Amino acid sequence: MxxxxxxxxxxxxxxxxxxxxxxxxxxxxxxxxxxxxxxxxxxxxxxxxxxxxxxxxxxxxxxxxxxxxxxxxxxxxxxxxxxxxxxxxxxxxxxxxxxxxxxVVAREVTLLPRHWDWLGAQPGGASVVLRRLVDSARHASEARERVRAAQEAAHRFMTALAGNLPDYEEALRALYAGERNRFEAANACWPEDVRDYARELAEPAFA
Known part of the structure; x- marks a missing residue:
């Protein structure tokens, strides 16, 4: 923990x-x-x-x-x-x-007429829809950032302590491909402490 x-x-x-x-x-x-x-x-x-x-x-x-x-x-x-x-x-x-x-902060937003027409037809009006769209994009960006950060952390640790271990490169490829089963198969034979810590660091990359 x-x-x-x-x-x-x-x-x-x-x-x-x-x-x-x-x-x-x-x-x-x-x-x-x-x-x-x-x-x-x-x-x-x-x-x-x-x-x-x-x-x-x-x-x-x-x-x-x-x-x-x-x-x-x-x-x-x-x-x-x-x-x-x-x-x-x-x-x-x-x-x-x-x-x-x-x-709530009021600022100018410039859109084409067809954009305003579409927003105006949505339930809740333009402001509600825009806030929802921004939140959705922000959450997607945060999810990608968590994956990227986990990949970098696991890569950094693995380079330091697992670079000479069997299937190191295969584990890296699986990490960046987002393939948990392949990643765990590649590091299954590593020393237990190194294997477990690498898997813990990489966990958010597979979420």
Missing amino acids: RAENGCTAFAGTRLIARGAPLQVALAVKAQLEREGNENGATVLVFDDRDARPVEFDLRGTEKDVEARIGVQAGGEEASVTQTVFGEVAQEDAPRGRGRPKLG
């Missing part, structure tokens, strides 16, 4: 930690201090949202690591909070008399 804004760490092809950044960083630090690099396995950490590599500064004590990651997280939170408060401030601004604010 993914943690919100979480990450996943691998030592070679073995998953060693998963969760919030601080939790994973401390687990990786403990792993390296306990086992060192005796088995030659490279430790890689991936952001669960897009499989981009995550780097931690693990120098010093656990408290040192916690302080550094806490500062980073605090900066991100402050940025988000500032944006949210900005939106709230605008929403709470005093309003003048008249109709209540419903979030």
